[in-house]
Every structure is written in C-alpha cells, then in structure tokens.
Amino acid sequence: MVEVMTDRQYDGILQMIEMIVDGCSDLDEAKRKIAELRREKKEEKKEKTE
Numbered sequence: 001m002v003e004v005m006t007d008r009q010y011d012g013i014l015q016m017i018e019m020i021v022d023g024c025s026d027l028d029e030a031k032r033k034i035a036e037l038r039r040e041k042k043e044e045k046k047e048k049t050e
Contacts, residue, residue, distance in 0.1 A: 020037075024030040 017034075020033050021030050024033065
C-alpha cells in the first residue's frame, strides 16, 4: 500500500520541525527532542494496541 502525503500534511510536518528547532540551542538538542517525540508516539501507539 502506498501512502501519499498531501501538501498540507507536508507543510504541517515542516512547521512542527521549525518549532522544535527554534527552541534549541544546537543541532544535538534538536535531535534529542525529535527522538523523544518519536519515542513517545511509539509508546502511545503500543499502549493503544494492548
């Protein structure tokens, strides 16, 4: 199955990345914040399936 991202979804993702990066002092901090958000999302998804 192929999922197609709409322009609106793509723009939303870029806006979220911009907000994360704006609040960071360096690239490593931005990477840590993004990794944390991804971990949280995976945990939420796992809890819903249990």
